[in-house]
Amino acid sequence: MRMDDYEILLKLYEIGTIRGTAKAILISQPAVTQRLKYMENYFGEEIFIRTSKRLLPTPAGEQIIQHAKETVEKERQFKNRLAETGEAIQGTLSIACSSLISQRYLPDILGEYTAAYPKVTIDLVTGISENIKQNHKQYHVCIIRGEKLKETTSVHLFDDPLYIFDTEPFPEQALKERPIISFKSDDSMHELVDSWLFEQQNYIKPQKKMTVDQIETCKQFMKQGIGMAVLPGSVSNHLKEHYPYIPLFLEKKAVTRDTWVCFQEGIRQLPQVDHFLRLLENYDFVAV
Structure with missing residues (x-):
C-alpha cells in the first residue's frame, strides 16, 4: 500500500462519495474507484457499503480506516522529525483556514512561502471557522474568524x-x-x-x-x-x-470580524511552521 492510497481512503471516508473525493483530489472518478477496489483486494475485505447517499464503512472498513489514520499520522510525524534535524526547511505544514481568508489572502501568502521553501509539503483544509475550531488539534496552524481559540496561542492578524x-x-x-x-x-x-x-x-x-x-x-x-x-x-x-x-x-x-492565527504551544519548534507563522505575522493584510 502506498501513502497516497491511505490518503485517498481517508478522503473517501471524510467526504463520503466517490464523485466528491475525485473532485477534491483532482483525479477522475474511475481512478478513485480503481484505487478503492485495489485497497479492498489488498486487505481482502469490503471497506465501504455503497448507499444512494454516501459510502458507509463496514466493521472491517472501520479498522482499516483507523489503520490508515495511524499510518498517515506516523508518516507526518516522521517527516517533521526529519525537518527538525535537517538544514533545509522541509516536512509537512498542515493548515486549516477560514474560507474567506483562503480565497482572499492565502494564494499570495502560500505563493511566497512555497517559493522560499519548496521542499515543504502543504496540507490545506478550508471551511467555516466553527468547524475548524472543533478539529483544531489536527492541524499545525488554524486561521479563523471571530473569537480566538482560548486553549491555543492566538495571534491577532487584523480587524x-x-x-x-x-x-x-x-x-x-x-x-x-x-x-x-x-x-x-x-x-x-x-x-x-x-x-x-x-x-x-x-x-x-x-x-x-x-x-x-x-x-x-x-x-x-x-x-x-x-x-x-x-x-x-x-x-x-x-x-x-x-x-x-x-x-x-x-x-x-x-x-x-477579528482574524486570528492559532496554534498549539511548542509547535514553533518545527521550522516549517515557525517560518510560516513569521510570514503571517508580518503580512500586511490591510494593504492588500
Missing part, C-alpha cells in the same frame, strides 16, 4: 469591518424594506448582523432572508438588485465605488 450594501440608497429618515442576502458563515457572524439589524429596526427592515453558500454568490446577488448584503471590507472595498453602503456600528463602535 475586518462590516458594511451593508445595496443597489438602492439607504434613506436617512425613512424605513428601508428590502430582502437581505447572507452567505454561510459561523454563528458569531450571524449574531453580529442580527444584533445590528435589531438596533436598526426603525430604519432597515428585511422583507425576507435568503442564504447562499458562498460570499461571491452573495455579492453577485446584491449587484443584481436582488437585495441587501452585509459583507466584510476585505472582500468588498471595490464595491464602495459603485453601490450605496453604510458601515455597521453598535454602541458607537465599528462592527468588525
